[in-house]
Amino acid sequence: MFLHLLDNPHETAAIILFGIGFTSLMLQRNLIKKIIGFGMMDSAIYLFLAAKGYITGRTAPIVVDGVTSVEKYINPIPSGLVLTGIVVSVSVTSLMLALTVRLYRRYHTLDIDVITSLARKEEN
Template structure:
């Protein structure tokens, strides 16, 4: 059992991080913390992807000394996917932070529960 965990340590870590991020995005009332949790969630997926793409004793697929032997390099696609994922996650984070700023301007708090209370008070 333990050896299985150690063998799959990246996948296990990724799953735990994903669960942590997931629950916080779902349940935490503070919007800024939700953004942080969302980033944790996405990073866990990138960790899984990067760890799956790594093969020990091979290097990144960058040709330097003219050796084009594919067995020396790892598959570059997972790294490409992680990069794409980071771009998506950065832009979504920026968008949500801008949105939260607007919401703070309207209600003076970043706590979703307080915002909902305030909305009720104002009769919106």
């Protein structure tokens, strides 16, 4: 029944990775593991996009030796999207890590549940 998933192995792998990343982001209690989950989730989408843009037997759309025929190159738009996406996820990751550093300095733990309950006790 699921054999047709093997027709598009890259896309299938990407979705499985996305699922792993998403559940770690949601369920892990350790903040660093959550950030790793986020990284996996976003990279999985980039894998999906790259796989969608690739056409077997063609090369990256950089003109060398004067070959300008469209038939020779892969679709460049998904690669452009991946680049933009990477920029976004780098900035998000750095902000998350900065937040984690501040929380760790304050509460000396990385467990989000413990941190939440400590913060509740601390003040109102």
